[in-house]
Amino acid sequence: MAVALEVTISDLQGFPENSDALLACDYTPTGATGVDISWTQVNAQSDITNLVVRSEVVDEFKSRMELQVSDTFQGNAGLIIRNVTREDAMSYVCSVFSTSDGQEQGVTMLQIQWNYKPKITSDPAPDSLQVGDNVTFTCLSDANPTSEIAWLKNNVTIEMDDRFTKNENASTLHIDGLTRDDHALFSCSSTNPVKEIRSDQIEVDIEYEPEMYLNQTGNKVECTSEANPAVYQYEFEVDGEVVREADAVYELKGTECVNITCFGTNKIGTGNASDIACPLIIPSTSQPSTGLSGGAVAGIVIGVLALVGAVVVLVLILLVFRKSGAYGESKDSKWNYAEEDEKMETKKKEESKPATGSGGTDTGTAPGKEGSSQEEKGKDHRYDEPPTEAKEANEKDWV
Incomplete structure (x- = not known):
């Protein structure tokens, strides 16, 4: 008993633009014999174009199309269309004929999908805005199927609130009462089954x-x-x-x-x-502060140096005098030498003078004279004041 032929095909098959599309079409029983496959194309104006007739691709389309079947078919009747474009988006009919199980067909719609880079505009212009102004951005997308729009500020998704609002399909963003924080880069993104893609950024220059x-x-x-x-x-x-x-x-x-x-x-x-x-007064790191002005400190330093210099000069003068001989000692020595000379001269005169008495010449020594002479000899005259003539002579010699 023959089994009725059955064709399975999806109502909608979508492929990105410029890709190779495989329109799947399966049939059962997979072991059907005497199978022939046909594909036709029906555009929006219901014009029909034959693409595959009795399992052979029409010559006009061989450069772009081929069947996805084996020599024995085995239930596969798919059609490959290379480098699909938007013009290929229309209805396709898959027909399967079997000598043993009859004929069956199915219809599918080829959807060409794309998602191009969106564009963003600003009203008013983004370079003439000031704090408190309002601005509206519009995101222009070119996508199939329709994409979902999102808004970003400095690459971060904007959460809607009282200031940031969007319309129903999110194609516009309105900002009420710009602030300095809105000086930023704004962009929009477009997402569909093909991909997610973002617009260029637009800088909002808030003055x-x-x-x-x-x-x-x-x-x-x-x-x-x-x-x-x-x-x-x-x-x-x-x-x-x-x-x-x-x-x-x-x-x-x-x-x-x-x-x-x-x-x-x-x-x-x-x-x-x-x-x-307030001025910062930075204390000296080398000396504690004296509380004196710079001029006073300089005056004190100069006075101390002058005093030290005077002391040094005085010390040098004393050293010079000491090296040339002790003043007091040299002077006394010269006076003592003069005194001794005078003593010697007086003694000689007395010894040469003859002794006299009441009765005649006295050849001996007068009584008491010797004792007196001895006392003179025993007396130390080194510290007696020298005679005036000797003293003056010694002073001249010392000078």
Whole structure:
């Protein structure tokens, strides 16, 4: 008893554009005999084109198409179409005829799939936005089947909230009330069965007036800013007096604290920051502080050096005198020598003078004279004051 021929084929078969598509078509019983296979193409206008007739590909399509069957068929009747394009997207009919089991056919739709890089636009232009403005982005995708759109900020998916909203198919993103944090790179992604692909990034340039900061290092106060566009002019106000510094650095002077304000200006406006800045007094690392001014310390040092110099000179003078002979000792010695000479001269005169008495010449020594002479001999005259003439002579010799 013959078994009815049955064809199995999917209603829809999708393949990426420019790939090789295999339209599957199976039949049973797989052992059917006398099998012939045919494929036809039906476009949107219902025009029919024969692709395969009685298991042979029509000459016109042999360069792109072939049957996926073996010599004995074995239930396979698939059609391979190489390098499919969008023009190949239409209905295809698979027909199977068996001499033993009759004829059967099935219809499938070839879907050509693609997903091209989406494009992103901004309204208004992204380079003319300021804090508080609103902006709407649109993601233009070219995909089949329709892709799912997602939005990204600096490559991170945006979570929708009161400020970030999108339409039903997510093709637009609206941002309400831009902030400085929205100065970022925005993009959209398109995802379908073919692939996920992202648009180019678009930079949102949020312009805002400067936010200023004061930083003190040592006795230098630096003015820094966050601003877009950049600050083109810096000013300081120190205790009410305006001071302009080209390099945005003010150096503290004196020892008093000051009220200092830094101003920065760009084309959007002017920002400022204020603080109290005090000079830093750095103590000496080599000597403890004396509390004296530099001039007083210098005067003390000079006075000490002068005193030391005077002492040194005095010591040198004394050393010179000592080397030339002791003053007191040399002088006394010269006086003593003169005294001895005078004594000797007096003694000689007395010895040569004749002795006299009341009764005549006395050839002996007068009584008491010898004793007196002995006392003179025994007396030490070395420390007696020398006679005036000898003294003057000695002083001249010493000089």
